[in-house]
Amino acid sequence: MTNYNNKYKKSDHLFLLIQTLSKSEKRNFRIYANRIKKNKTAKFMELFDIMIKMEFYNERKILKNIHNIKKEQLSNMKAHLYKQILISLKKKLQNTIENHDIKIREYLDFSKILYNKGLYIQSLKLLGKAKIIAKYYESNTILLELIEFEKMIESQHITRSLYTRSGELSLESKELIEKIQYNNTLSNLSLELYGLYLKVGYVRNEKDKIFIETYFRTNLPKFDVDKLNFYEKLFLYQAQVWYHYIRQDFILCYRSSSKWVELFHNYKKSKKIAPVSYLKGYHHLLDTLFYLNHYSKFIHVLKQFEKEVKNGEILINGNTKILIFMYTYTNRINKHYMEGSFSEGVKKIIPSLFVEFRKVYNQLDSHYIMILYYKIACLYFGSGDNENTIRYLSKIIENKKVKLRQDLQCFARLLHLIACYESGRDENMDQKIESTYKFFIKMNDWYFVQKKIIHFFKNLGNIYPHQIKNQFKKLRDKLVKYYDHPYEKRTFLYLDIISWINSKIENKSIELITKEKFVKNNIKK
Structure with a gap:
């Protein structure tokens, strides 16, 4: 590439x-x-x-x-x-439904032109048309601007409607300001939680957990969900999703993301008005199903998502094109992770992925590119192609924006270490181990699971070949205890480290180990 x-x-x-x-x-x-x-x-x-x-x-x-x-x-x-x-x-x-705000602005501009010419009644009529559109689409910020201009006309000039409209406009403005403030409180909470996730990822310890829970409770306003409008519900569900996601509570995250997607099904016009938010809701729903390992439900939602894209139910523009690309391919890759069909994924997905990747690369930010490289690297790792695994992990490691997704950069280094070991690139292995160790310390991400894996690699040089399998068994026994640990389990979300260890113990490929686990889990269900 x-x-x-x-x-x-x-x-x-x-x-x-x-x-x-x-x-x-x-x-x-x-x-x-x-x-x-x-x-x-x-x-x-x-x-x-x-x-x-x-x-x-x-x-x-x-x-x-x-x-x-x-x-x-x-x-x-x-x-x-x-x-x-x-x-x-x-x-x-100007005349497209998804850009109603441009039409509102046009009416406002024309209204101001008429006002400057002293044509106050005509100006108010155009403002009235703009307000109808703004109310229909719940564009409260623009609506407030329209009302303020209407108030100015009514207060400075004698119009036929002055006596009946002054009190109505004052009350309308007051109620709208309260709505906008409430809306902003919820949207700010959602945005700030997203910012925390981008910087750190999942909660790493009790201190992180207390901080995020206190922050959420303190900043979440009181609400009656039945009285909330579309955008208030949307920002509420977004905030809840990020809160549960950061805390790794994927069951509650699933519930909130389901409500997020369902909200758009109840407000069908909003699919065209806020398509980016609709796509993000779908992505979080699929993501939580992946982490919950609920394969049948995941496949159902993925098919539903791809069907809506194909049938044109989701608006295609510059923004949605990027998100559809990212969410389609990351979730197709996730499907192969769940099935253990890594080699099939490499053959079916990688060629078309890079064709589409070339088209949108200029518009992708570093965050999306890093996620994509990590997904690709894991797919190659599962298929046994360690050279390509190292290649794409190196792109993440070499990224200079270390403040972005510190968690992803940490685990990219850990998988890089494993891939180097698997590929036989064990020259300068001590140096690579030391570098990975220092990075975890620097990022304040030095926990039990990471420690045990690093120590395992450090001690490999002192172990005879016939003892290695036994050492892998000991490592597995230490790690499985932490598989459901509130904070240590985050490592297993990034790396299927247990399957890799089992592949070394049973002398099987990771792909075969994962497939056997998939079949076993789905027979149980």
Whole structure:
């Protein structure tokens, strides 16, 4: 696979924007730009044509192909092209249901134009139309802005509605402010919990647990779920999901994520209005089913998700395209983890994954890329391909953003150590062990399971070949005691370390061990 990190290092905002344009959007831009005859030969259109054909940003190529342009002029030309593309995109989106807020803003702009001309009644009529849309879509922040402007017109100018509307507007504004404050409290709580998860991951000890529980109780406002509107329920379920997820309470996490998805089924119009939130709800539902190892339910929800995507029930735009890619492939990989069909997963998923990966790479943030690399590495590890396992784990280890997903970086190093051992890359093994040990200490992630695995590798050099199997048995006996430990179990969520140990004891592949476990568990169920 190409090293995308280097390939797109010099990308700029205009290039990235052009890369996201669909064929119809490019065509619409040309129509919009060419409405003025002189634009057909304008240099910014030359720039557009050149950048469309580029695989990666190359300033030298641009300057070479556009005649009579100096380097210092290019910046202004790019800024002009960027603005013109955004205007053409805005015009295309104005009448679409998923961009109702643009329509509201248009009414507000027209209303202000009429107000400045002294046409107060006409201005109020347009505000009324905007308010109907805002109320329908529960766009309370914009609605408050509309009401405040309406209040200003009513308070400064004598209109026919002054005496009947002044008290109504005052009450409407007050109630709306209270709603917005309540909404913000829930959305802030959800966002802050998500931020904590990105930084640290799951709770690691009693101190973490007390902190997160106290924080959640303190910041969660009182509520009657039957009186909450759509967005209030959405932010409540989001906050609950992150809270239970961080605490590794996957049963309660499943309940909240189920309510999250069900909410969209009850408010069908919201699938088009807030498609990103709908996709995230699906992802958390699938994720918790994976961690609960509930295979039949997981498969049912995954099929339902993929069916909705295929049938166009989920809006496709730049944001949803990325999430659909991530959630589709991570959960398809998870399916193969559960079944133990790692080799099949490598053959079926990896080729198409990288085809789609190339299309969205520029828009993926470091967090998504790291998750994807870890999933790919684990799939290769399960299939017995340690070289590719090391390759993709190295991409995580070399990531300089150590403050992002510290937990993932820690366990990537642990799996890297195991893969190096498995592949026979035991040169400088002591150095690799020491480096992994220091990183766990640095990240304050040094717990029993990690300690025992590191100590096991440290002592391997002192063990005779015929004693190794016995040492693996001892390691397994020590670790299985912590499989359901409140804090130690988090290691097993990242690494199926027990299956790996069993493969060494029974002299079988990890794939076969996992398949046998899968069959056994599903026969029981």
